[in-house]
Amino acid sequence: MANDKMTAQISSKDGFIAALDQSGGSTPGALRLYGIPDSAYSGEVEMFRLVHEMRVRIMTAPAFAGAKVIAAILFERTMDGQAQEKPVPAFLWEGRGVIPFLKIDKGLEAENGGVRLMKPMPALDALLTRAVKLGVFGTKMRSFINLPAREGIAAVVTQQFEVVTQIAEHGLMPIIEPEISIKSPDKAGAEAILLAELTRKLDALPDGRQVMLKLTIPEVPDFYSALVDHPRVARVVALSGGYMRADACKRLAANHGMIASFSRALTEDLRHSMSDAEFNATLAKSIDEIYHASTAKV
DSSP states (O other): OOOHHHHHHHHHOSSEEEEEOOOTTTHHHHHHHTTOOGGGOOSHHHHHHHHHHHHHHHHTSTTOSTTTEEEEEEOHHHHHSEETTEEHHHIIIIIIOOEEEEEOOOOBOOOBTTEEOBOOOTTHHHHHHHHHHTTOOEEEEEEEEOSOOHHHHHHHHHHHHHHHHHHHTTTOEEEEEEEEOTTOTTHHHHHHHHHHHHHHHHHTSOTTOOEEEEEEOOSSTTTTHHHHTOTTEEEEEEEOTTOOHHHHHHHHTTSTTEEEEESHHHHTTOOTTSOHHHHHHHHHHHHHHHHHHHHSOO
16 A cells, blocks of 8 residues: 555544546536636636646645645546646645545446446556556545435446456555435435445455545434444545535534545635635635534534
């Protein structure tokens, strides 16, 4: 496994993970929320330049540091970019004490059987090799669950754990993200099936191997406590899943052992038009709120 200090930090340090990994499909929406309309740019290159500038503005803000933000999940183009004339992963860890993770999935297939599996990742080995060279510590891959369909959820978990083996060969820490829709007609039912499937796969992992889990905040507080305590799980983190920050933080605070890995809930109040002072103060307030929900449990 990678750097021992990173391993200790991700496993036990107070704080949360910033998800800065919007990809091609979600970038326009992220820019709109930031105050940049679709009409402000032309083409993918300009779009990704603007979102990289937004991410660098976040990463270089004074409050974005390892005291409260213990890790950040990056989009591939962000990993390949620079912040203050350093490669982003090196800037994060060496400059801010923030562990870099990489989003590796290539998006989702169409819904089938109540779930959306990950698209194929034929160039994954090359990407993982490059990530290791850049100092990335781990990976994140997302699937999507809409219905409490046992076969579909089993297929999601099986696919995720198949890729875990490939990731582990590169010495990287995998984050498994089988997101359950907060709009599911039976979210609690889907959670019960997911818990059983994850437990079965975790129990079968070889000695010495650990994964992280990124899960939708459950309907019943502490529903995933057995996963938090599982010896094969380094950390359980929560996605905001479309909940606004206040609601996401309230729900998270009721779940002991879970910390945040928020994306939109982290950045929802940030705007392109803000002065640096206003931007930094707004981000610091958001970081404080999420940190408190991740550490001060009710």
